[in-house]
Amino acid sequence: MIIDSHAHIVMPQESYKYFTELVGGRGNPSGDPKIPDASIRASGEALLKIMDSVGTDIQLISPRPYLQLHSLKPAIVSELWNRHVNDVIYRLVEMFPDRFRGVAGLPQHRHECPSVRVVSELERCVKELGFVGCLINPDPTEGDELPPPGLGDPFWHPLYEKMVELDVPALIHSAGSCQPRESYTLKFINEESTAVISLLTSDTFDRFPALKIVIPHGGGAIPYQMGRFRAWNVRKGEEQSFDEKLKKLHFDTCNYSKEALEFLFKVVGTDNVLFGTEKPGTGSARDPVSGRDFDHLKPVIEEIDWLTEEQRRNLFECNCCSLYNLNLK
Amino acid sequence: MIIDSHAHIVMPQESYKYFTELVGGRGNPSGDPKIPDASIRASGEALLKIMDSVGTDIQLISPRPYLQLHSLKPAIVSELWNRHVNDVIYRLVEMFPDRFRGVAGLPQHRHECPSVRVVSELERCVKELGFVGCLINPDPTEGDELPPPGLGDPFWHPLYEKMVELDVPALIHSAGSCQPRESYTLKFINEESTAVISLLTSDTFDRFPALKIVIPHGGGAIPYQMGRFRAWNVRKGEEQSFDEKLKKLHFDTCNYSKEALEFLFKVVGTDNVLFGTEKPGTGSARDPVSGRDFDHLKPVIEEIDWLTEEQRRNLFECNCCSLYNLNLK
Numbered sequence: 001m002i003i004d005s006h007a008h009i010v011m012p013q014e015s016y017k018y019f020t021e022l023v024g025g026r027g028n029p030s031g032d033p034k035i036p037d038a039s040i041r042a043s044g045e046a047l048l049k050i051m052d053s054v055g056t057d058i059q060l061i062s063p064r065p066y067l068q069l070h071s072l073k074p075a076i077v078s079e080l081w082n083r084h085v086n087d088v089i090y091r092l093v094e095m096f097p098d099r100f101r102g103v104a105g106l107p108q109h110r111h112e113c114p115s116v117r118v119v120s121e122l123e124r125c126v127k128e129l130g131f132v133g134c135l136i137n138p139d140p141t142e143g144d145e146l147p148p149p150g151l152g153d154p155f156w157h158p159l160y161e162k163m164v165e166l167d168v169p170a171l172i173h174s175a176g177s178c179q180p181r182e183s184y185t186l187k188f189i190n191e192e193s194t195a196v197i198s199l200l201t202s203d204t205f206d207r208f209p210a211l212k213i214v215i216p217h218g219g220g221a222i223p224y225q226m227g228r229f230r231a232w233n234v235r236k237g238e239e240q241s242f243d244e245k246l247k248k249l250h251f252d253t254c255n256y257s258k259e260a261l262e263f264l265f266k267v268v269g270t271d272n273v274l275f276g277t278e279k280p281g282t283g284s285a286r287d288p289v290s291g292r293d294f295d296h297l298k299p300v301i302e303e304i305d306w307l308t309e310e311q312r313r314n315l316f317e318c319n320c321c322s323l324y325n326l327n328l329k
Numbered sequence: 330m331i332i333d334s335h336a337h338i339v340m341p342q343e344s345y346k347y348f349t350e351l352v353g354g355r356g357n358p359s360g361d362p363k364i365p366d367a368s369i370r371a372s373g374e375a376l377l378k379i380m381d382s383v384g385t386d387i388q389l390i391s392p393r394p395y396l397q398l399h400s401l402k403p404a405i406v407s408e409l410w411n412r413h414v415n416d417v418i419y420r421l422v423e424m425f426p427d428r429f430r431g432v433a434g435l436p437q438h439r440h441e442c443p444s445v446r447v448v449s450e451l452e453r454c455v456k457e458l459g460f461v462g463c464l465i466n467p468d469p470t471e472g473d474e475l476p477p478p479g480l481g482d483p484f485w486h487p488l489y490e491k492m493v494e495l496d497v498p499a500l501i502h503s504a505g506s507c508q509p510r511e512s513y514t515l516k517f518i519n520e521e522s523t524a525v526i527s528l529l530t531s532d533t534f535d536r537f538p539a540l541k542i543v544i545p546h547g548g549g550a551i552p553y554q555m556g557r558f559r560a561w562n563v564r565k566g567e568e569q570s571f572d573e574k575l576k577k578l579h580f581d582t583c584n585y586s587k588e589a590l591e592f593l594f595k596v597v598g599t600d601n602v603l604f605g606t607e608k609p610g611t612g613s614a615r616d617p618v619s620g621r622d623f624d625h626l627k628p629v630i631e632e633i634d635w636l637t638e639e640q641r642r643n644l645f646e647c648n649c650c651s652l653y654n655l656n657l658k
Contacts, residue, residue: 146475150510181479185557186526189550190519197515217557221518221550224592227585227612228514228546231623234614241617256556263553263592283556285563288570294560 001328002298003320006171006216006254006276007059009089010046011067012039019081027076033084040091048099050280054296058098060324061089062135063105064281066184068175070140075109079117082107086121090129101326102131103171106159108140111148115158122159126166132324133212134163136170138191138198144178151195151213152202160208169212169250169323185282192220197229200245212323213248216276218255222246223267250323252276253301253315256283256294262304270311274320275301330657331627332649335500335545335583335605336388338418339375340396341368348410356405362413369420377428379609383625387427389653390418391464392434393610395513397504399469404438408446411436415450419458430655431460432500435488437469440477444487451488455495461653463492465499467520467527473507480524480542481531489537498541498579498652514611521549526558529574541652542577545605547584551575552596579652581605582630582644585612585623591633599640603649604630 018033051059063085072078082105093100104125106118125131136159139147149155151172163170174191177184192215205211215222222229226242233242251268253261254276264273275297277283283295292299301307301315320326347362380388392414401407411434422429433454435447454460465488468476478484480501492499503520506513521544534540544551551558555571562571580597582590583605593602604626606612612624621628630636630644649655 143475146472146508147510153510179475181476181482181527182523183526183530185561186522189554189557190522193515193519193550194511197512198510201512218553221522221553224547224550224553224589225518225584227589227623228518230616231585231612231614232514234617234623235611255554256560259592259595260553260556263588266588282564283560285560287559288563294556294563 001057001317002055003275003317003326004051004056004059004277004279005214005274005320005324006252006278007061008064008278008281009061009085009092010043010064010280011085011088012043014039015084015088018084022077022080023072027074027080029080035088035091037095040088040095044092044096048096051099054277054279055298056277058101058328060101060103060132060320061092062103062171063089065135065137065173065175065188068105068137070108070137070175071110071142071144071178075107075112075117078109079107079121083121086125086129086131093130101324102129104131104134106134106136108137110141110145112140113155113158119158119162122162123166126168131168132326133169133171135173137175138172138195139174139187142176142178143182143187150198152198152204157207160204160211163212164208164210167210167325169214171214171216173216188217189220192217193222193225196220196222196246196249199249200242205248212250214250214252214274214323216252216254218253218260218264219251219268223264226267247272250274250319253297254278256297258300258303261297261300265304265307270307270315271319273315274323275316330386330646331384332604332646332655333380333385333388333606333608334543334603334649334653335581335607336390337393337607337610338390338414338421339372339393339609340414340417341372343368344413344417347413351406351409352401356403356409358409364417364420366424369417369424373421373425377425380428383606383608384627385606385608387430387657389430389432389461389649390421391432391500392418394464394466394502394504394517397434397466399437399466399504400439400471400473400507404436404441404446407438408436412450415454415458415460422459430653431458433460433463435463435465437466439470439474441469442484442487448487448491451491452495455497460497461655462498462500464502466504467501467524468503468516471505471507472511472516479527481527481533486536489533489540492541493537493539496539496654498543500543500545502545517546518549521546522551522554525549525551525575525578528578529571534577541579543579543581543603543652545581545583547582547589547593548580548597552593555596576601579603579648582626583607585626587629587632590626590629594633594636599636599644600648602644603652604645
């Protein structure tokens with residue numbers, strides 16, 4: 001079974017009207033979003049067509065990060081919007097229960113502590129909507145202000161407590177970027193590197209040993225920059241090596257080059273890596289070298305000849321099932 | 330010949346007293362820095378001992394980035410300090426002319442346009458002190474404010490104009506970090522990734538085709554994240570591939586893992602990569618796996634068995650001589 005652990009929804013057309021009114025009304029839209037079943041079905045069928053074309057059985061589907069808009073003011077705008085997106089995901093999963101599982105977007109807002117607003121939406125999504133995980137945006141200011149403290153800071157503990165209580169993982173995924181110097185797609189990468197170092201140089205996993213964190217896109221810069229952090233770790237006299245510390249985290253394969261994926265598997269192993277493609281998304285363009293879309297990663301992993309069958313199965317299916325407690329028929 | 334293109338000075342003890350008075354006096358120190366020749370010599374001999382122990386013939390030596398302190402207020406503090414550091418580097422190079430070449434630190438300050446203050450110090454260093462290049466810090470706020478525009482923005486053109494006029498390269502190297510979420514050593518990496526993308530998605534090299542830019546530490550995250558930017562490039566309908574665009578930049582080997590260096594050479598080739606170790610620095614700690622210091626990179630490169638002798642010679646010597654116009658006896 002091929003489980004794509006990293007996929008984002010394509011919203012139905014009606015949602016954009018709701019969003020526009022929500023922003024225009026500063027959180028007081030002229031009415032509730034009315035999304036007909038037919039629109040959800042059309043959105044789902046378009047996704048299924050893509051999934052079938054690349055052999056994906058199931059997608060863990062979350063809000064599209066750059067459209068989460070965590071920095072929009074007032075906070076109620078992003079709260080209502082993210083709630084709406086979660087509701088659409090829920091309906092999609094209900095409609096195609098064999099093909100999708102929901103991953104929640106959270107109504108984070110700039111420097112607001114991720115306690116009441118965020119925690120209650122996570123709880124709703126997991127307990128009422130059956131979602132299996134959530135996204136965390138490490139910089140909900142989206143680069144419009146100096147960011148909140150790093151993910152290793154107690155600022156984030158209320159959210160971690162709830163995640164552990166509900167036993168759901170988080171995919172660390174920044175959203176938009178208000179800084180022209182750092183496009184949102186580049187900010188993903190920089191925020192991932194920052195997340196890894198902030199978490200691993202803090203006491204987060206001592207306090208929350210059951211916390212489940214996935215660093216997508218192959219782990220930002222870190223696997224490639226391991227030497228730098230191995231050296232720092234030795235200089236600081238740490239008992240545990242940096243390579244050992246890294247095993248507290250999970251990664252995904254949403255990195256669109258074969259050489260980089262081979263590198264990832266060699267540096268962090270295959271036990272903590274989940275198959276993920278973010279298709280359709282950034283990588284949905286034809287690679288003139290391979291003749292395939294950049295995000296068509298199943299054959300790329302199949303072609304890495306030194307992986308065993310067991311390792312491939314873990315990457316494609318078992319690691320994800322185990323981390324997300326997936327109950328698949 | 331082994332040329333380490335990326336090395337930072339260890340300042341003589343007396344300089345720290347000067348710095349402290351400079352900061353305390355808010356740019357009005359109680360007197361000029363008095364650094365005896367013996368102190369410069371001691372500093373230089375300590376460096377030579379390290380260089381000899383690892384087989385380095387010549388270092389291109391610049392200010393230690395995290396001690397450049399570009400965000401200290403008022404701007405005159407960082408101006409006088411960076412000028413002082415350049416003067417010490419000059420004296421070191423004069424004392425050991427066969428072993429060092431000077432690379433200038435610039436008195437950048439927060440959001441100040443790098444024109445008068447910065448350009449005049451670069452000109453002094455190159456024309457009067459014989460320096461061969463400079464550092465550029467892409468974020469002179471050091472994370473204390475939102476950063477200035479990316480390196481692809483016209484904000485930086487006055488500096489690029491002067492660099493081209495003087496025909497000197499810049500090593501892109503951020504300095505400190507005021508954000509606990511992003512240590513200075515991690516900020517180096519993130520700023521390098523940001524620099525690459527900002528430069529290559531701008532018209533900088535059309536306007537300044539002779540501009541020489543070195544992205545250190547193996548290029549931040551970019552070589553590992555190539556797939557993402559290759560895909561973006563295709564989606565934007567660009568004529569030139571991202572791999573081709575990358576050839577406008579130079580990189581260095583100051584990345585402390587063999588697997589990453591092999592990866593770098595495979596992705597960007599060896600014609601645009603300069604040997605660099607930043608020794609002594611972050612990598613000066615014993616790697617328990619190799620039994621060598623992380624930053625002892627000469628044997629690492631010698632052990633990469635698929636490199637030709639010519640490629641190794643280019644990496645160790647020729648690429649650097651050519652880029653920096655080194656006139657070595």
